[in-house]
Amino acid sequence: MRSDEIEDTPYVEGTLTKLQIFELYARAWLPVFTSKPNPFWKKLHLFDFFAGKGQDCDGTPGSPLRLLTEVKAKAGDICAKALKVTVTVCDDKHSKIEALTKLVHENSLAPRWLGFDPREGDFPENFTHYLPILNDPETACLVLLDQYGFKHVGADVFQTLAACPRTDILFFISTQYLHRFKAHPSIRKYMELEAIGDYYHAHRAVLDWYRSQVPKGQTYYLAAFSFKKGRNLYCVIFGSGHPKGMEQFLQVAWKMDPTSGEADYDLNRENFSELAPYLEFDMFQPKKKQVFEAALEKGIRDGELRSESDLYLFCLENGMLPSHASPVIKKLKAKGFIACDFTSPNRSSLKSPRPFLIRPKN
Ligand SMILES: C[S@@+](CC[C@H](N)C(=O)[O-])C[C@H]1O[C@@H](n2cnc3c(N)ncnc32)[C@H](O)[C@@H]1O
Numbered sequence: 001m002r003s004d005e006i007e008d009t010p011y012v013e014g015t016l017t018k019l020q021i022f023e024l025y026a027r028a029w030l031p032v033f034t035s036k037p038n039p040f041w042k043k044l045h046l047f048d049f050f051a052g053k054g055q056d057c058d059g060t061p062g063s064p065l066r067l068l069t070e071v072k073a074k075a076g077d078i079c080a081k082a083l084k085v086t087v088t089v090c091d092d093k094h095s096k097i098e099a100l101t102k103l104v105h106e107n108s109l110a111p112r113w114l115g116f117d118p119r120e121g122d123f124p125e126n127f128t129h130y131l132p133i134l135n136d137p138e139t140a141c142l143v144l145l146d147q148y149g150f151k152h153v154g155a156d157v158f159q160t161l162a163a164c165p166r167t168d169i170l171f172f173i174s175t176q177y178l179h180r181f182k183a184h185p186s187i188r189k190y191m192e193l194e195a196i197g198d199y200y201h202a203h204r205a206v207l208d209w210y211r212s213q214v215p216k217g218q219t220y221y222l223a224a225f226s227f228k229k230g231r232n233l234y235c236v237i238f239g240s241g242h243p244k245g246m247e248q249f250l251q252v253a254w255k256m257d258p259t260s261g262e263a264d265y266d267l268n269r270e271n272f273s274e275l276a277p278y279l280e281f282d283m284f285q286p287k288k289k290q291v292f293e294a295a296l297e298k299g300i301r302d303g304e305l306r307s308e309s310d311l312y313l314f315c316l317e318n319g320m321l322p323s324h325a326s327p328v329i330k331k332l333k334a335k336g337f338i339a340c341d342f343t344s345p346n347r348s349s350l351k352s353p354r355p356f357l358i359r360p361k362n
Pocket of ligand 1: 009015019032049050051052053054055062063064073091092093121122123124146148149269
């Protein structure tokens with residue numbers, strides 16, 4: 001009989017993309033707290049709420065093993081600074097939690113200094129159980145929600161997580177399912193998606209829906225990375241209340257997709273690489289970067305972006321890295337339209353922006 005469990009067959013390419021995003025983000029997130037000489041956050045808690053049994057049928061590590069491996073790589077700092085680190089792994093299947101626990105011990109991934117916390121049960125109950133930790137301002141949390149489908153991260157769960165003070169989230173969404181059945185009552189119960197548009201860009205509509213769920217006045221950063229599994233599309237959505245988290249996620253995303261930082265496929269169906277030697281004009285300046293640069297230049301020229309911090313936040317809001325602002329800043333400096341000592345805006349500008357002068361047009 002065919003099994004529908006993700007680990008019973010080798011992880012497909014899209015699954016590996018997703019796992020790599022989880023892994024790379026954990027790798028970027030941990031040092032924020034472990035590498036400081038005297039860390040403010042002494043308690044770190046990583047959650048994998050849909051952990052599975054730890055590996056696929058070929059022994060390729062799944063999300064919980066990857067998280068634990070990343071934590072173990074920071075053993076020196078964690079022990080030297082006496083940080084309290086806990087990794088919680090949950091699943092509703094007893095057999096999976098049992099298999100995962102065995103695997104973790106066999107691979108020496110639960111050393112004595114680490115709190116390894118396996119828990120069996122249904123997600124809503126687990127979520128309620130751990131909410132006090134997620135809400136604790138003295139604990140830095142990283143949450144993976146690698147659900148099947150989409151329904152466990154509806155408006156309530158999302159808003160609850162977005163309100164947690166020091167919690168970054170990464171969750172899986174079956175974009176193609178939402179795209180196909182958006183009008184179905186079983187979906188509208190969770191998510192009222194209106195125009196979802198082009199299938200290839202459906203993750204943007206889903207991301208916009210989550211943006212619309214952030215309470216007015218709350219600063220919250222969101223980004224999505226879309227990937228294919230066969231012909232189907234899925235995405236990982238990232239959320240954080242902190243610009244540093246967003247910048248780190250975008251670094252992961254741009255590493256995975258140097259063209260547009262948001263998908264493992266050609267978003268605009270414009271792969272002209274075979275024609276490259278014959279094309280006289282530059283087809284390879286990716287559209288997303290071009291559009292961003294035009295919008296940034298317009299924002300500066302129209303006087304809407306007036307400071308280094310405006311520029312920095314404009315980059316993040318558009319899913320771009322601060323370095324992506326460089327061509328425009330350099331160009332406008334060369335034309336004498338702006339004066340500043342930097343070529344890309346920095347996060348430190350949120351506290352102390354460097355001078356940025358727009359010269360009035362003559
Ligand atoms: C996509 S798989 C997770 C795969 C895993 N992260 C990995 O890397 O292999 C989703 C997991 O969620 C579990 N699950 C399904 N419904 C659940 C629920 N209501 N509460 C908790 N776990 C659930 C499944 O048993 C399955 O292991």
